Amino acid sequence: MRVTARGAGLAAGAAVLLATGLVFGYPHLVVLGTACLAALLFAGGYVWWRPRLTVEREVEPDRVMRGESSTVTLHVGNTSRLRGATLIAHDRCGPAAVAVPLLRLKAGGTTTASYPVPTARRGVVAIGPLRVVRRDPLGLLTLSRGYGGTSTVWVYPRVHRLTAVPTGVSRSLDGRVDRVPHGSITFDTLREYVVGDELRHVHWRTTARIGELMVREHLDTSLPRLVVLLDDRRDAYPDVDRAGESARFESACEAAASIVMAAFREELPVALRLAGGAHAGGKGSRGFLDVLAEAALHGPAAGLDEAVADLRTRKAGDTLVYLSGTSADLGRVATLRGAYAAVVAGVFGDGDAPGLERITVLAARDGADFAAAWDGVQTW
Structure with a gap:
C-alpha cells in the first residue's frame, strides 16, 4: 500500500x-x-478490497526472430458472484508496462485483451504478472497486486543465409564432398563398461590398472565439426554505450546464429561456446538460439583465456570460428591453430582486420556483410 x-x-x-x-x-x-x-x-x-480475478495468458509464438511478430493474449475473468469491477491494470512486458483496460467487468464475466511484444531488439522478454492497482475515490491511497503467472519470449538474432560451409579436415562420407579418405573412425576417449558394449572394445591394459572394465569410444570424424566461439566480453566491443549495448555485439550474435543454422541445414555437427562460459550443443537448434538470445556483455570476470584453454584441451571439432568486435585478441585465438585444422575469425567494425598466418580473417560491418564475406571465401 x-x-x-x-x-x-x-x-x-x-x-x-x-x-x-x-x-x-x-x-x-x-x-x-x-x-x-x-x-x-x-x-x-x-x-x-481484493477483486477476485483469474488471469490466463497466451503468447504466440514464444520464440521469434528479431523483427518478427509475437502477440500476448490475456483472458481476465471476475469470479465474484455479486460485485463488478472497474480496475486499472498493467501487464509487465520487459522493462515497460502495458495498460490493460478492465472497465465494467461484470460479476462472472470475462474480458480479453491482446497486445504485441516488442521484438525489435534481440533478448529475452519477461512478461507478467498482471498488476492491478486499486485507488480510492479521493486519491489518498493506492495498492498494487499481482495476478496470474509469468511468460517468456525469446527474441533470436536475425539469421542471414550462408550458402557455403567448411568441409573440415576430413571429407564427408555421404557424398557431399568428393575425394573421401578412408579410416575416418578414430579413437576419442575411454569410459566405463556398460551392459551391451562389445568386449572387443575393452581396453585391457587400463582395465587391469584401475580394476574396472574400460572400453574405447570412437568418433566418426568424416563430417566437418564446427565450433563457434562468441566473445561476450565488454572489452571486446569498443562501441558499448551507457546502456551496455553494442551494435557490433548484435552483429556477432547474428553471425553466430547464421553459422549455426547453416550447419543444421547441412546436417553438420556444431558446438557453440561463449567466452563467459555459456555453451550449447546437441541436435536441436532451439538450444543454440536460446543461448544467443540470452547472451549479454560481461565484465572482466568473463575471460577469453579460459575459453581458449578449454577449447585446446577439450577439442570439440576441426573448424573454429571466432567472432568479436575487435582484432586485438586474434593473437590469443591464433594459438589454437595447432588444435584445429581451420581457424576463422570474424571481426566486426569499421576498419580492416589484420591478416594472420593460417587464419582466415573476415572483416565485416554487420551480420549481412559477414554473410557476404563468408560466402566469398574460396577455401571452404
Missing part, C-alpha cells in the same frame, strides 16, 4: 487538527481532524 502526496498531507493535517483541538480545547478542530482520519480509514478499506 502506498500513500499518495494528497494522503500524506491529509494525514499530517489530521494530526495537527487533533493535537491542537485536544490541547487547546477547540471541539471544531477535533471534529475536522476526526473527519480527516475517517477519510483515511475509508480509503484504506476501499483499496484493501
Whole structure:
C-alpha cells in the first residue's frame, strides 16, 4: 500500500487538527481532524478490497526472430458472484508496462485483451504478472497486486543465409564432398563398461590398472565439426554505450546464429561456446538460439583465456570460428591453430582486420556483410 502526496498531507493535517483541538480545547478542530482520519480509514478499506480475478495468458509464438511478430493474449475473468469491477491494470512486458483496460467487468464475466511484444531488439522478454492497482475515490491511497503467472519470449538474432560451409579436415562420407579418405573412425576417449558394449572394445591394459572394465569410444570424424566461439566480453566491443549495448555485439550474435543454422541445414555437427562460459550443443537448434538470445556483455570476470584453454584441451571439432568486435585478441585465438585444422575469425567494425598466418580473417560491418564475406571465401 502506498500513500499518495494528497494522503500524506491529509494525514499530517489530521494530526495537527487533533493535537491542537485536544490541547487547546477547540471541539471544531477535533471534529475536522476526526473527519480527516475517517477519510483515511475509508480509503484504506476501499483499496484493501481484493477483486477476485483469474488471469490466463497466451503468447504466440514464444520464440521469434528479431523483427518478427509475437502477440500476448490475456483472458481476465471476475469470479465474484455479486460485485463488478472497474480496475486499472498493467501487464509487465520487459522493462515497460502495458495498460490493460478492465472497465465494467461484470460479476462472472470475462474480458480479453491482446497486445504485441516488442521484438525489435534481440533478448529475452519477461512478461507478467498482471498488476492491478486499486485507488480510492479521493486519491489518498493506492495498492498494487499481482495476478496470474509469468511468460517468456525469446527474441533470436536475425539469421542471414550462408550458402557455403567448411568441409573440415576430413571429407564427408555421404557424398557431399568428393575425394573421401578412408579410416575416418578414430579413437576419442575411454569410459566405463556398460551392459551391451562389445568386449572387443575393452581396453585391457587400463582395465587391469584401475580394476574396472574400460572400453574405447570412437568418433566418426568424416563430417566437418564446427565450433563457434562468441566473445561476450565488454572489452571486446569498443562501441558499448551507457546502456551496455553494442551494435557490433548484435552483429556477432547474428553471425553466430547464421553459422549455426547453416550447419543444421547441412546436417553438420556444431558446438557453440561463449567466452563467459555459456555453451550449447546437441541436435536441436532451439538450444543454440536460446543461448544467443540470452547472451549479454560481461565484465572482466568473463575471460577469453579460459575459453581458449578449454577449447585446446577439450577439442570439440576441426573448424573454429571466432567472432568479436575487435582484432586485438586474434593473437590469443591464433594459438589454437595447432588444435584445429581451420581457424576463422570474424571481426566486426569499421576498419580492416589484420591478416594472420593460417587464419582466415573476415572483416565485416554487420551480420549481412559477414554473410557476404563468408560466402566469398574460396577455401571452404
